[in-house]
Amino acid sequence: MRRSVAAAFLALGVCLAAAWSLLPAGWQALTAVKPEAQITASPAVWVPSPPTTEHVRSLLARKPFDRYLANSALVSLAATLLALAAAAPAASALCRMRPRARSRWLLGLLLVSLFPPILLLFPLYEGVRLLGLVNNPLALVLPYAAFGVPLATWVLEAGFRELPKEVEEAATLDGLGPLGRLLRVQLPLAAPSVAAAGLLTFIASWNEFLLALSFTTRESSRTVTAGIASVSGASLYEVPWGPLSAAVVLATLPVVLLVLLFERRISGGLTGGAVKG
Amino acid sequence: MSTVLARRARRERALLLSPVLLLLALVVAVPALRVLLLGFTRTELADGVVSSWAGLATHARTLGDGRFLSALRNTAVFTFLSVLLEVTLGTALALLLDRSFRGRGVLRAVVLVPWALPTSVMALAWAWIFHDTFGMANDLLLRIGLVETPVAWLAQPGTAMAALVVADAWKTTPFVALIILAGLQGIPREVVEAARVDGAGAFARFRRITLPLLVPSLVVATLFRSIQAWGAFDVVWVMTGGGPGGSTETLSLYAYQSWFRYLDFGYGAAIAVQGMLVALLLAALVVRLASRREEA
Numbered sequence: 001m002r003r004s005v006a007a008a009f010l011a012l013g014v015c016l017a018a019a020w021s022l023l024p025a026g027w028q029a030l031t032a033v034k035p036e037a038q039i040t041a042s043p044a045v046w047v048p049s050p051p052t053t054e055h056v057r058s059l060l061a062r063k064p065f066d067r068y069l070a071n072s073a074l075v076s077l078a079a080t081l082l083a084l085a086a087a088a089p090a091a092s093a094l095c096r097m098r099p100r101a102r103s104r105w106l107l108g109l110l111l112v113s114l115f116p117p118i119l120l121l122f123p124l125y126e127g128v129r130l131l132g133l134v135n136n137p138l139a140l141v142l143p144y145a146a147f148g149v150p151l152a153t154w155v156l157e158a159g160f161r162e163l164p165k166e167v168e169e170a171a172t173l174d175g176l177g178p179l180g181r182l183l184r185v186q187l188p189l190a191a192p193s194v195a196a197a198g199l200l201t202f203i204a205s206w207n208e209f210l211l212a213l214s215f216t217t218r219e220s221s222r223t224v225t226a227g228i229a230s231v232s233g234a235s236l237y238e239v240p241w242g243p244l245s246a247a248v249v250l251a252t253l254p255v256v257l258l259v260l261l262f263e264r265r266i267s268g269g270l271t272g273g274a275v276k277g
Numbered sequence: 278m279s280t281v282l283a284r285r286a287r288r289e290r291a292l293l294l295s296p297v298l299l300l301l302a303l304v305v306a307v308p309a310l311r312v313l314l315l316g317f318t319r320t321e322l323a324d325g326v327v328s329s330w331a332g333l334a335t336h337a338r339t340l341g342d343g344r345f346l347s348a349l350r351n352t353a354v355f356t357f358l359s360v361l362l363e364v365t366l367g368t369a370l371a372l373l374l375d376r377s378f379r380g381r382g383v384l385r386a387v388v389l390v391p392w393a394l395p396t397s398v399m400a401l402a403w404a405w406i407f408h409d410t411f412g413m414a415n416d417l418l419l420r421i422g423l424v425e426t427p428v429a430w431l432a433q434p435g436t437a438m439a440a441l442v443v444a445d446a447w448k449t450t451p452f453v454a455l456i457i458l459a460g461l462q463g464i465p466r467e468v469v470e471a472a473r474v475d476g477a478g479a480f481a482r483f484r485r486i487t488l489p490l491l492v493p494s495l496v497v498a499t500l501f502r503s504i505q506a507w508g509a510f511d512v513v514w515v516m517t518g519g520g521p522g523g524s525t526e527t528l529s530l531y532a533y534q535s536w537f538r539y540l541d542f543g544y545g546a547a548i549a550v551q552g553m554l555v556a557l558l559l560a561a562l563v564v565r566l567a568s569r570r571e572e573a
Contacts, residue, residue: 013373014384020366021388024447027413028402044416086296093293107567109297112305114501114560116508116553118529122315122536122545123308146304149297178289209397209511214537225397229515241405248402252394259393263386266393270452271459 025252031245032056039242055242056250062243064219065250068227071137072251075223076205079144083152083201084194086145091156092182106154113150117210125214135221143211148201155200155269159193160186196269199262203255224251315546326540335543339551347523348531349552355441355513355527356506362446364499367453368491372483374454375461392451400515403444407431407516434524437517441525445512449505453498460494461487500563507556528552 031039032055034048059065094102124143133139163186171185187194212226222230228247259266319331339345374385391399406413407430415427430436464487472482510529513519519526519534528548535545 010373010376010378013369014378014380017370017373018384018387020447021391021451023413024399024402024406025390025394027406031405040411042410043419044411044413082300086300089293090297093290097290103567107564110567111560111564112301114504114556114563115305115309116504116529116556118508118510118532119312119549119553120305120308121533122542122549123311124304125536126311127308142300143304146300149300153297178293203393207393207395207397209395209514213397213514214533225395228398228401241408241411244401245405248398251398255393255395256390259389260386263382263389267385267389267455271455 025256028245028248031241032249034242036242055246058240059243059246059250062240063227063230063247065224065227065247067220068222068224069250071221072206072223072225073254075137075140075144076202078138078141079148079205080198080201082141082145083148084156084198087149087152087156087197088182088187088194089178090153091160092178092186094153094157095160102157106157109150109153113147117147121210121214124211128215133215135216135218137216137221137223139215140205140208140211140223144205144208145201147208148204151204151269152197152201155193155197156190159190159196163189192265193269195262196265199258199266200269203258203266206255312546313550315543316550318543318546320541320543322540326542328543331543336547336551338544339547344523344526344531345528345548345552348526348528348548351438351525352507352509352527352529352552354438355445355509355525356503358438358442359445359449359506360499360502362442363449363453363502364495366446366450367498368457368495370450370454371457371461374458388454389451391448394448396448396511397515399448400444400512403440403447403512404431404516407440431517432521434521437521437525441512441516444516445506445509448512449502453502456498456501457491457494460491464490496566500559500566504556504559504563507559508553 030046030048033051033053034045035050035052035054038045038048094105097105120143128134128139131139167185167189168181171181176184207225208223209225209229212223213229216222216226219227219230224247228244228251315328316336317331317333318328319335321327321329370388374381374388405411407415409415409427409429409432412430414430415424418424419427428436430440468490469482469486472486477485508529509527510533513525513527513530514533517525519530529552532545532549532552535541535548539545
């Protein structure tokens with residue numbers, strides 16, 4: 001009897017957790033395919049009948065949304081590669097340090113990652129303007145890489161340190177220098193950590209809003225997060241919720257897929273960074 | 278011989294660390310110094326933007342600025358409420374994920390989804406959920422019978438803040454849950470088992486054994502989240518824009534407006550520096566706790 005009560009509570013908890021996590025995004029997805037008349041029905045119509053693609057088409061006609069997506073993909077990918085290229089050598093130096101010095105470095109990196117971005121916003125904008133890079137989405141690459149590099153270093157360092165000592169010794173005996181050791185031994189053997197560090201940086205860059213909003217004013221240079229803010233109609237009372245919902249779905253789909261496919265790596269990377277600190 | 282080797286190792290290490298240091302110097306250290314200096318200047322709009330040294334005068338302006346004080350209060354309220362909600366929900370979620378049941382792997386992936394979605398984009402989704410006539414929140418509450426008439430969530434100060442807190446908690450609960458879950462999995466099963474054998478009920482086991490052992494994880498999660506919530510921008514900018522009537526304007530929003538709308542660069546820097554002091558103090562606390570653990 002007590003056993004079945006406990007099982008019922010567990011099932012209830014599972015349902016609540018799943019509903020809480022999925023309902024807000026799900027409601028948006030439903031709106032994205034609802035015919036206009038059902039969006040503004042009261043009481044609300046939950047299940048669209050029949051589902052429609054009119055909002056996606058209206059969105060693409062209204063805004064260069066494919067351009068936003070391409071900009072986001074380009075900037076996030078470049079920032080991820082740059083962050084990994086900087087973090088990997090640092091991680092390989094850190095994992096050979098004495099524990100005391102290493103934990104100082106790691107703590108320093110952790111602090112940098114907690115630094116409120118609003119403090120850096122205006123000076124970064126000044127720099128971008130000075131370089132004539134306003135409205136060039138590539139201006140976002142360097143800041144995004146720097147924002148991602150602390151956590152990427154944490155994750156890679158933890159991955160390198162888990163490799164057996166003998167591997168590193170063998171690499172040294174084979175006459176590999178630090179770069180050869182990194183490229184031929186550490187990175188290939190710690191591939192799961194590289195994937196985790198890359199995923200975390202990519203997702204954070206894809207999601208960044210503050211700099212994207214401030215550095216771009218032209219439609220063609222916007223990333224998805226900044227672009228969506230401009231999809232809303234001219235007046236607050238005339239927000240086209242259908243196309244807006246379609247935009248939300250298109251902007252979030254890539255990260256949803258990444259999470260569902262790589263949940264283990266992402267949570268491992270996140271907690272590795274937070275808990276060991 | 279050994280000093281030559283040691284010197285070479287040192288040089289090698291410096292070389293390996295230099296890309297990260299360069300990146301952080303360019304994007305974090307130099308801008309941080311710049312904003313600090315900017316706070317000591319006065320910006321005037323005469324024939325273009327003119328800046329001059331002002332000493333502490335610009336910083337002193339916050340003292341008599343009601344808008345700054347109200348932004349400070351809004352930031353404190355938002356941070357306190359959302360972190361409280363996140364840590365509570367995150368702990369509950371972690372306790373659930375720590376049980377073994379069929380489909381746990383799927384649920385772990387599902388509950389991580391909110392964390393990965395762009396805050397600014399989901400803030401739009403939340404604005405739609407809290408829409409007064411067509412929103413999901415009102416529809417559910419009306420159906421259950423918790424409210425009799427639709428609530429204009431984003432049009433009143435108190436409910437607008439509540440909506441922001443819910444949206445923020447939704448997004449960050451998974452992060453808290455992951456930290457707490459890692460803490461839970463570090464608790465030896467034998468300790469909890471022994472208490473069960475001694476006849477302690479489920480609630481007593483949680484209260485007397487699990488919770489005290491979770492304190493370090495709870496502290497880490499609370500500190501991290503408080504620092505981030507204190508600097509919150511995206512969710513507020515998109516959902517309420519600081520309104521209605523400035524009632525949800527946070528310090529980040531006020532600094533942003535001073536820079537990009539009023540072109541008062543010096544004062545914007547003063548707001549950002551003073552406003553973020555709390556976040557920096559919390560970060561100092563992280564360092565103290567971490568170094569204490571290192572000594573222990």
